[in-house]
Amino acid sequence: MKLILHIWRQKSRESPGKMARYEVSNVNEHMSFLEMLDVLNEELIARNEDPVAFDHDCREGICGSCGFMINGVAHGPQRGTTVCQLHMRHFKEGQALWLEPWRAKAFPVLKDLMVDRSAFDRIIAAGGYISVNTGGAPEANALPVDKQKADLAMDAAQCIGCGACVAACPNASAALFTSAKISHLAHMPQGQPERRRRALSMVARMQAELFGACTNHGECEAVCPKGIELENIARMNREFTKAAWARRDEVAGSGRRRLLPRSFP
Amino acid sequence: MKLDARIPSGPIEQKWDRAKFEMKLVNPANKRKYGVIVVGTGLAGASAAASLGELGYDVDAFCYQDSPRRAHSIAAQGGINAAKNYPNDGDSVFRLFYDTVKGGDFRSREANVYRLAQLSANIIDQCVAQGVPFAREYGGLLANRSFGGAQVSRTFYARGQTGQQLLLGAYQALERQVKDGRVRMFPRHEMLELVVIEGRARGIVTRDLVSGEIEGHAADAVILATGGYGNVFYLSTNAKGCNTTATWRAYKKGAAFANPCFTQIHPTCIPVSGEYQSKLTLMSESLRNDGRIWVPKQRGDTRPPHQISEDERDYYLERIYPAFGNLSPRDIASRAAKRVCDEGRGVGPGGRGVYLDFADVIRRLGRTTITERYGNLFEMYERITGEDPYAVPMRIFPAAHYTMGGLWVDYHLMSTLPGLFVLGEANFSDHGANRLGASALMQGLADGYFVISYTLGHFLAGGKAGDGVTADHPEFRSARRGVEDRLQRLLSLQGNRSVDSFHRELGHWMWEDCGMARNRQGLESALEKIRALREAYWKSVKVTGEEQAINQALEKAGRVADFLELGELICRDALEREESCGAHFREEYQTTEGEALRNDQKFAHVAAWEYAGENAPPIRNVEALEFEYVHLAQRSYK
Numbered sequence: 090m091k092l093i094l095h096i097w098r099q100k101s102r103e104s105p106g107k108m109a110r111y112e113v114s115n116v117n118e119h120m121s122f123l124e125m126l127d128v129l130n131e132e133l134i135a136r137n138e139d140p141v142a143f144d145h146d147c148r149e150g151i152c153g154s155c156g157f158m159i160n161g162v163a164h165g166p167q168r169g170t171t172v173c174q175l176h177m178r179h180f181k182e183g184q185a186l187w188l189e190p191w192r193a194k195a196f197p198v199l200k201d202l203m204v205d206r207s208a209f210d211r212i213i214a215a216g217g218y219i220s221v222n223t224g225g226a227p228e229a230n231a232l233p234v235d236k237q238k239a240d241l242a243m244d245a246a247q248c249i250g251c252g253a254c255v256a257a258c259p260n261a262s263a264a265l266f267t268s269a270k271i272s273h274l275a276h277m278p279q280g281q282p283e284r285r286r287r288a289l290s291m292v293a294r295m296q297a298e299l300f301g302a303c304t305n306h307g308e309c310e311a312v313c314p315k316g317i318e319l320e321n322i323a324r325m326n327r328e329f330t331k332a333a334w335a336r337r338d339e340v341a342g343s344g345r346r347r348l349l350p351r352s353f354p
Numbered sequence: 355m356k357l358d359a360r361i362p363s364g365p366i367e368q369k370w371d372r373a374k375f376e377m378k379l380v381n382p383a384n385k386r387k388y389g390v391i392v393v394g395t396g397l398a399g400a401s402a403a404a405s406l407g408e409l410g411y412d413v414d415a416f417c418y419q420d421s422p423r424r425a426h427s428i429a430a431q432g433g434i435n436a437a438k439n440y441p442n443d444g445d446s447v448f449r450l451f452y453d454t455v456k457g458g459d460f461r462s463r464e465a466n467v468y469r470l471a472q473l474s475a476n477i478i479d480q481c482v483a484q485g486v487p488f489a490r491e492y493g494g495l496l497a498n499r500s501f502g503g504a505q506v507s508r509t510f511y512a513r514g515q516t517g518q519q520l521l522l523g524a525y526q527a528l529e530r531q532v533k534d535g536r537v538r539m540f541p542r543h544e545m546l547e548l549v550v551i552e553g554r555a556r557g558i559v560t561r562d563l564v565s566g567e568i569e570g571h572a573a574d575a576v577i578l579a580t581g582g583y584g585n586v587f588y589l590s591t592n593a594k595g596c597n598t599t600a601t602w603r604a605y606k607k608g609a610a611f612a613n614p615c616f617t618q619i620h621p622t623c624i625p626v627s628g629e630y631q632s633k634l635t636l637m638s639e640s641l642r643n644d645g646r647i648w649v650p651k652q653r654g655d656t657r658p659p660h661q662i663s664e665d666e667r668d669y670y671l672e673r674i675y676p677a678f679g680n681l682s683p684r685d686i687a688s689r690a691a692k693r694v695c696d697e698g699r700g701v702g703p704g705g706r707g708v709y710l711d712f713a714d715v716i717r718r719l720g721r722t723t724i725t726e727r728y729g730n731l732f733e734m735y736e737r738i739t740g741e742d743p744y745a746v747p748m749r750i751f752p753a754a755h756y757t758m759g760g761l762w763v764d765y766h767l768m769s770t771l772p773g774l775f776v777l778g779e780a781n782f783s784d785h786g787a788n789r790l791g792a793s794a795l796m797q798g799l800a801d802g803y804f805v806i807s808y809t810l811g812h813f814l815a816g817g818k819a820g821d822g823v824t825a826d827h828p829e830f831r832s833a834r835r836g837v838e839d840r841l842q843r844l845l846s847l848q849g850n851r852s853v854d855s856f857h858r859e860l861g862h863w864m865w866e867d868c869g870m871a872r873n874r875q876g877l878e879s880a881l882e883k884i885r886a887l888r889e890a891y892w893k894s895v896k897v898t899g900e901e902q903a904i905n906q907a908l909e910k911a912g913r914v915a916d917f918l919e920l921g922e923l924i925c926r927d928a929l930e931r932e933e934s935c936g937a938h939f940r941e942e943y944q945t946t947e948g949e950a951l952r953n954d955q956k957f958a959h960v961a962a963w964e965y966a967g968e969n970a971p972p973i974r975n976v977e978a979l980e981f982e983y984v985h986l987a988q989r990s991y992k
């Protein structure tokens with residue numbers, strides 16, 4: 090199979106980028122998309138050209154390293170699939186594909202298809218955890234957890250932090266990512282003591298990182314390789330609002346103070 | 355070289371308590387004066403960095419990915435062992451200890467393994483407290499399943515993503531320390547050299563993978579938690595970036611490398627589909643709880659599986675190992691698969707595959723239950739192969755997966771270089787010649803959460819904080835220069851072969867001559883081929899791009915250069931170990947039934963290799979292993 094690739098080439102964060110056209114032949118239908126790019130890169134190296142940079146590691150759809158736009162869709166045409174797990178049998182002979190990096194102000198392009206997603210780590214650092222130090226944890230079965238709750242927590246916890254949700258969102262919002270962690274921990278009894286504080290500080294961090302606001306387009310859910318549901322965003326909003334009422338002082342820094350009723354003590 | 359394992363005295367069940375009591379402590383107010391470097395943020399590294407930060411040490415943590423959350427531990431699927439005995443099926447600390455020593459074919463250190471089994475229960479407590487969403491029963495308590503090499507259910511899991519959930523727990527704890535300013539995180543930084551000053555590990559040299567800058571980082575102790583070296587086989591279940599660079603650099607600076615030939619081939623992976631293949635995908639061992647492994651009885655039978663009737667099938671694991679059946683340990687299951695394929699009974703393209711069949715269990719328990727247990731694995735299989743495993747049996751074949759060998763460490767997890775500690779898959783410690791399923795996650799977290807915090811304190815308390823060694827020290831300067839020269843050399847060769855083509859060739863020789871079965875002749879020829887390949891590499895490898903920028907080709911080039919040296923040490927170790935044990939199967943040494951035949955008289959020891967310089971063969975040092983609690987016996991899973 091032969092393909093025409095138009096790939097975003099950008100040397101560094103500072104330099105301007107542009108699309109470049111390549112042809113790859115010898116594409117086997119059993120190859121993954123990244124293996125197809127490996128073939129292209131081998132050819133580029135043979136021609137003394139700079140290979141295309143893209144993040145990847147596990148190639149099993151779990152580390153969240155990989156990801157770029159294929160014809161305007163984050164991770165390409167196959168639902169619930171990262172590009173490393175996308176196989177070439179889903180493409181046609183002679184097809185033209187446009188590959189571009191995630192585009193968002195909070196994710197600056199570092200090179201070609203590679204972006205800086207460190208904002209995600211900072212959102213987690215803002216409160217995406219349960220504050221227990223090592224040692225001194227109580228016996229695991231001392232705290233039964235409703236199976237249904239544990240399953241819901243697991244559904245949300247499956248997020249791989251790839252950033253497709255941000256790339257797909259017209260507002261470049263990180264609401265799906267942030268809400269997945271807030272939901273995971275809010276479902277667990279262990280997450281209760283810090284529940285309110287967590288919602289406030291993670292949302293505040295998300296806004297400070299230049300992600301846009303969520304206006305319920307739902308594009309994020311459509312492209313999420315792990316099927317993280319939109320419902321999480323609704324839960325985050327509820328968690329945030331409840332927390333904001335209860336802890337009005339702490340919200341001051343988050344930029345959402347104006348949303349609160351003035352008469353509230 | 356002197357190998358003192360520093361095993362505490364006393365009965366095995368008291369050793370760890372005794373050691374903890376005897377260890378020196380660092381005054382809480384002084385901890386922040388000690389700088390500690392942690393390389394790697396997998397289960398071992400993230401848990402160590404977080405725990406040390408909590409204690410108050412000044413920690414710098416490094417990983418090559420763009421976020422610590424992406425370390426390769428994230429890919430672990432099946433589960434984590436712990437001797438909780440929740441199912442009331444006869445488990446205990448002693449049984450987990452016993453299974454691990456036996457599973458490792460009596461090539462691990464009893465005291466370390468016992469401690470691991472003791473700590474296993476604390477790990478589950480810790481992870482549950484962090485909010486890890488483990489699978490639960492309807493009553494709200496934790497669920498368990500079985501893994502290979504055990505007859506009890508002691509494996510805790512979070513669907514098919516246990517590693518992911520455990521790592522996210524550790525990562526979140528780490529990010530909490532980052533926020534509190536106790537840990538400085540350096541993602542996209544690759545360690546390229548270890549710095550040793552006056553015989554002590556004092557820091558590392560890294561390359562910033564974005565700017566290309568070569569930097570020195572000084573500390574009072576260095577912890578390597580950089581994972582395994584399975585990628586020496588090129589095709590493996592490891593992530594593409596997994597490498598030996600950190601451990602290999604440490605080896606060349608004086609840390610002994612133990613049992614490098616103990617490499618595990620996992621029986622259930624998706625078979626290779628073509629030349630372009632860049633990695634292999636594991637299908638978790640947990641599938642062997644419910645799947646049945648078979649091949650046709652007849653050679654060269656190419657009929658589709660549904661046309662092969664029950665009595666024409668050979669469920670060979672159930673037949674040969676009735677007691678453990680499909681849950682036989684990995685080394686045994688892998689070799690059995692190789693044997694039936696060598697007999698011409700393999701299935702799929704090239705006859706390199708066996709069936710893993712779920713028809714029976716789907717009939718018995720229904721599709722929903724199976725989806726709940728393994729849904730994501732089935733999906734992954736279908737995505738990769740285009741076949742529906744609910745309808746047709748999976749095709750699987752063994753693949754390189756895990757490395758039991760690694761840097762030698764004592765009971766304190768310190769290498770032969772003072773101040774250099776090694777945790778997780780990067781060390782050699784607990785799994786002997788074969789690791790049991792769901793035990794790597796356990797070991798990584800035991801090392802990182804519960805062992806290092808004590809042993810590091812003991813080491814640091816013995817010295818003095820703040821002796822003024824900084825990254826400007828002449829040793830750092832010369833190490834930086836060494837790294838730069840090497841990178842420049844790689845870039846300037848401008849040869850005609852890509853890095854990948856060399857890596858692929860190395861992997862091919864390793865797999866053929868030093869894979870599931872080894873023999874003298876093959877190993878000797880592999881040694882020659884690898885040497886020649888390495889020479890060719892340094893003449894004709896082609897690395898494009900520049901040093902002061904993102905350059906993935908250059909990153910790979912450095913890693914493959916190190917694999918080319920390690921490959922030779924692996925073959926040498928395999929050659930010198932004239933016995934079969936666990937995953938190390940020398941064809942010359944087998945029982946009449948084709949099982950591994952150990953030679954305890956000559957080889958009940960750890961081989962710890964010492965680097966002796968560019969032009970001298972490495973020195974093989976020996977740590978004798980004593981078995982006081984589990985008696986040396988031939989393993990039997992029949």
Ligand SMILES: Cc1cc2nc3c(=O)[nH]c(=O)nc-3n(C[C@H](O)[C@H](O)[C@H](O)COP(=O)(O)OP(=O)(O)OC[C@H]3O[C@@H](n4cnc5c(N)ncnc54)[C@H](O)[C@@H]3O)c2cc1C
Nearest residue numbers: 394395396397398418427432433545581778779792794795
């Ligand atoms: C597909 C798969 C499934 C598995 N399933 C299970 C399972 O179900 N149960 C089980 O117990 N075990 C399982 N294992 C094994 C287990 O996952 C690993 O042994 C374990 O996670 C290793 O953890 P680690 O912390 O030692 O290293 P890793 O998680 O590999 O982390 C290594 C870290 O070191 C960093 N690093 C490496 N080199 C450098 C360098 N030069 N410079 C800077 N940083 C560096 C990396 O960035 C990374 O952060 C599985 C393994 C695989 C491959």
Ligand code: FES
Nearest residue numbers: 146148153155173
């Ligand atoms: S490379 Fe890990 S998710 Fe794609």
